[in-house]
Amino acid sequence: MTNPFFKYRSNEVDNDLRLTVLSSSFIPDSFPHRSDQIDQMVKILSSVMRNSPPSNLLLYGKSGTGKTSVAKKVSNLLKEAFPEKVKVIYINCQLNDSTYSVLVNAANSIIANENEKIPLSGWTVERIYNELLRQIEKFSGFIVLVLDEIDKLARKNDGDSLYVILKLADDAKSSRVSFIGITNYTSFLETLEARVRSRLNQESIVFPSYNASQLRDILQERVNLTGMAGMVEESAVSLCAAIGAREHGDARKAIDLMRISIEIGIRDFMEKIGEENVYKARDKYEMNILRESINGLPLHSKILLLSAVVTQDQDKDNMITGEIYENYKKICDELSVQSLTSRRIGDLLSELDDLGLIITVTRSLGRYGRTRVITVPDHDELMKKYLLEDEVLNTFKGIKIGKQHRLKMDADESQSRTVKEDEMNDILSSRKE
Ligand SMILES: Nc1ncnc2c1ncn2[C@@H]1O[C@H](COP(=O)(O)OP(=O)(O)OP(=O)(O)O)[C@@H](O)[C@H]1O
Ligand SMILES: [Mg+2]
Structure with a gap:
């Protein structure tokens, strides 16, 4: 049989060299804007x-x-x-x-x-x-x-x-x-x-942050340096620039997207690099960012995030701090890790929120005060996958998640308070306003 790797071999070295001008360590000669x-x-x-x-x-x-x-x-x-x-x-x-x-x-x-x-x-x-x-x-x-x-x-x-x-x-x-x-x-x-x-x-x-048109100039100059300008459609350059501009005018993101788009195109033997490559590249890029930010979390934040993911898995409704904390303790038990106090958990949840890994909204529960309602944004399956790459978390088999702690957020049911009072007070006192 013909070696299937050969078709990848032909221009590989050439392409790698050409793409170094789109790498983060490359310092160009000119800096538009x-x-x-x-x-x-x-x-x-x-x-x-x-x-x-x-x-x-x-x-x-x-x-x-x-x-x-x-x-x-x-x-x-x-x-x-x-x-x-x-x-x-x-x-x-x-x-x-x-x-x-x-x-x-x-x-x-x-x-x-x-x-x-x-x-x-x-x-x-x-x-x-x-x-x-x-x-x-x-x-x-x-x-x-x-x-x-x-x-x-x-x-x-x-x-x-x-x-x-x-x-x-x-x-x-x-x-x-x-x-x-x-x-x-x-x-x-x-x-x-x-x-x-x-x-x-x-x-x-x-x-100052770049706008989309400035990023387009920067990108076009870089693409010209790769010698592959003929392959890259203008609309792909514009799309990378627009995405970078949305991300506070970030040239790194725009250039990374361009590089990944071209890499995908080369890998798939495409003759042109168009918008569809950029969309694929964006997904890949975002997954990488997600993985990096999860890998960089301290152990208890990872366990807490895992708790949020599996709690949400069980019931897509709004989650509250108390039930994430309950499940966090169960996961800690399963992993033989000493759990933290609910007060510390309040801080860790705020940090996860700052990193965009969870979304918290403070809701009023009438005469029972206020609590944080938490959702895990898209990619919860991927989050779980990346979390389980941790050497401590990878022994996690899955806990039995009780729903007895769930608070219904509907106005007429908002008084069905079942979370242990002392624990809630503790959490609420450390909540992020
Ligand atoms: N005007 C420009 N022309 C060409 N390339 C640029 C320009 N501005 C930024 N870049 C490229 O964008 C990427 C990010 O730039 P750089 O690392 O200098 O950003 P930074 O401001 O130091 O960001 P951070 O604050 O994250 O460290 C680099 O690859 C850089 O070469
Ligand atoms: Mg820098």
Whole structure:
């Protein structure tokens, strides 16, 4: 028989290469609709030409508005223009959210000799700080330290972690250290205490969300770089752009959708990539997001979500906190996990709501006060599947779900209160208004 894999083999390498321009790590040469932000950054950073340290800079904007990639692009241009004079250090504070790891990574990106690199653990923070300072002073030029997702670091140790890093600028003598902070939070500065704010608060640049037509330009340019533009229908580009625009103008989502659409088309040997590929890609993308957010939940949130899914499975009516809690305890028993108190469960439900994994609405029960009515949105079967991928939850066989705790929400039956009173009060007192 002819090997069925062969037909997939032919252009595979070529296609993979072409699609790297649609990958998240690819930094394009040009950034449509970001020339103002790039000009501002260049103006501020070009002070090194006059031997004056650049002002500290904060870049703000929602997810997928180009902050990281524009900052990396401009950093590369700066290094290229002044290779002897400037070093740029990029640190992602989501991955390095302690003083220790920021200092180690910063020092190691200056230390060229592999044998002299600082170990990832074992040193005191003070020792690394002094070593980094020594490395910075040895360079005697301008150091630009880019702190991406800076808010993650700012939250650590009551702001001490960020403060220590910013102090490098005061302590370095022969070199000049400047910072570029990047964050999604427009109110970031207000959350900082004075000693940190005063060091950071010099210049800020806003990256506004893209609209659909701007995203279309960005996408079209990327698609042209793949060399597959002839294959991709305009309507597919527009649809990816429209979906990205709906998602607070997120270029990452738009580009990811375009890549997945093309991948699906190539896999199915399609000659054209049209809207139907984009719809399929969107479903796949959303499933991936769902899976990631479920995988990232702490154990008790997973058990609680599983409880909500199986409770809803039993009876599609409105669920209330009390019955989800009852079933949560049963699942905990089945999994031999110590259950949490109902008060903690109230908080976890609020977090699941914030993540969009459940929908809660507060309803009045007349003289019995108020309670949260909970629904699990679409994809409950998939949720269950992803939840059961957890190594603790995968022993779950299914509990007997009693309906004795169900409160009918119809007005005339709203007084049929059957949930244990103390438990409800407990939950209600921690409810999210
Ligand atoms: N104007 C643009 N032109 C070309 N590509 C862009 C543009 N803006 C964003 N992108 C691309 O969109 C994707 C997301 O951008 P980036 O990672 O820079 O966003 P971000 O603002 O840092 O998001 P987050 O806050 O989630 O970290 C990247 O692949 C980036 O190259
Ligand atoms: Mg980013």
